[in-house]
Amino acid sequence: MGQGRDRTVKRTIIIYSLTVAVGAFLLQWLEYRYAVHVFSTEIYIVLIALLFTALGVWVGRRIAARPRGSFDKNVRAIDYLGISEREYEVLELLAKGHSNREIGEQLFVSPNTVKTHLAHLYDKLEVARRTQAVDRARALGMIP
Amino acid sequence: MGQGRDRTVKRTIIIYSLTVAVGAFLLQWLEYRYAVHVFSTEIYIVLIALLFTALGVWVGRRIAARPRGSFDKNVRAIDYLGISEREYEVLELLAKGHSNREIGEQLFVSPNTVKTHLAHLYDKLEVARRTQAVDRARALGMIP
DNA sequence: TGGCACATCCCCCGAACGGGTGAATCTCTC
DNA sequence: GAGAGATTCACCCGTTCGGGGGATGTGCCA
Secondary structure, rough: OOHHHHHHHHHHHHHHHHHHHHHHHHHHHHHHHHHHOOOOOHHHHHHHHHHHHHHHHHHHHHHHOOOOOOOOOOHHHHHHHHOHHHHHHHHHHHHOOOOOHHHHHHHHHOOOOOHHHHHHHHHHHOOOOOHHHHHHHOOOOOOO | OOOHHHHHHHHHHHHHHOOOOOOOHHHHHHHHHHHHOOOOHHHHHHHHHHHHHHHHHHHHHHHHHOOOOOOOOOOHHHOOOOOOOOHHHHHHHHHOOOHHHHHHHHHOOOOOHHHHHHHHHHHOOOOOOOOHHHHHHOOOOOOO
């Protein structure tokens, strides 16, 4: 579930390194081209600081911004409430707004079975309605 | 809705500025204390680059990480679909898992009125069920 | 001033949902 | 091998939802 994220981080690192390389090359080139420091050391330091701060901000944002669609399933809550595999599958389809009949069709069971799973879910989540179950499960981070 | 966020950004900027000031002071002090550059310029540049990159990453992460509970309501989607004030209020309570009767009580209207608003919401969101309406509204960023 | 959007309410009816009870498998564990 | 838990299904009954109408009042604006 974190594959896309890993790729993003890798690409971020690559772009960062490339930018550093290009920056170093530019500095060398400036020194070579004009043989001397054009500006005073302080200005160079400030420029470099600014540049790398900007770069750092960019990197930090990319690292912190979790890609759309990613989601850390709160397994602890699921375990703590003792929600079974099948019940979780029903919960997922429930959150997508499917009816009991549709859920049953997708899981290859009868609507009655779906109702039983739902009843267990309502018990464990301590709710009375399907909409409440979705809301609560989402609040607990069990579903995206 | 973004007050806590503004405070976080402000504090981030303040801490950043303070760090820069302290860093500048340290450099000055080093130069003053030892009269000369202890290391070569390249190493200084690398150190500064690393320091400010780290600082930038920290700043970027703080900026990008939206505090828990914050949420940008997608007003464009709401406007585009022509969802009225009252309908949105119903939608909010709907997403919390309330029944029509409960929604009516909280909005001081009859369940029949709630049903009418819901019917309009179903039309505008192009869905058939309340759970679907919640799912779609969430997908469109209209509700948290 | 007549249409338009909005909000409010009513009734009816079929479908969906929720609660309760019971029961048959199957798997894992003690 | 007994018991616990998970999964599957059935039936009944009452509540809730959803869709179809129709109705009234208000405010806006062309």
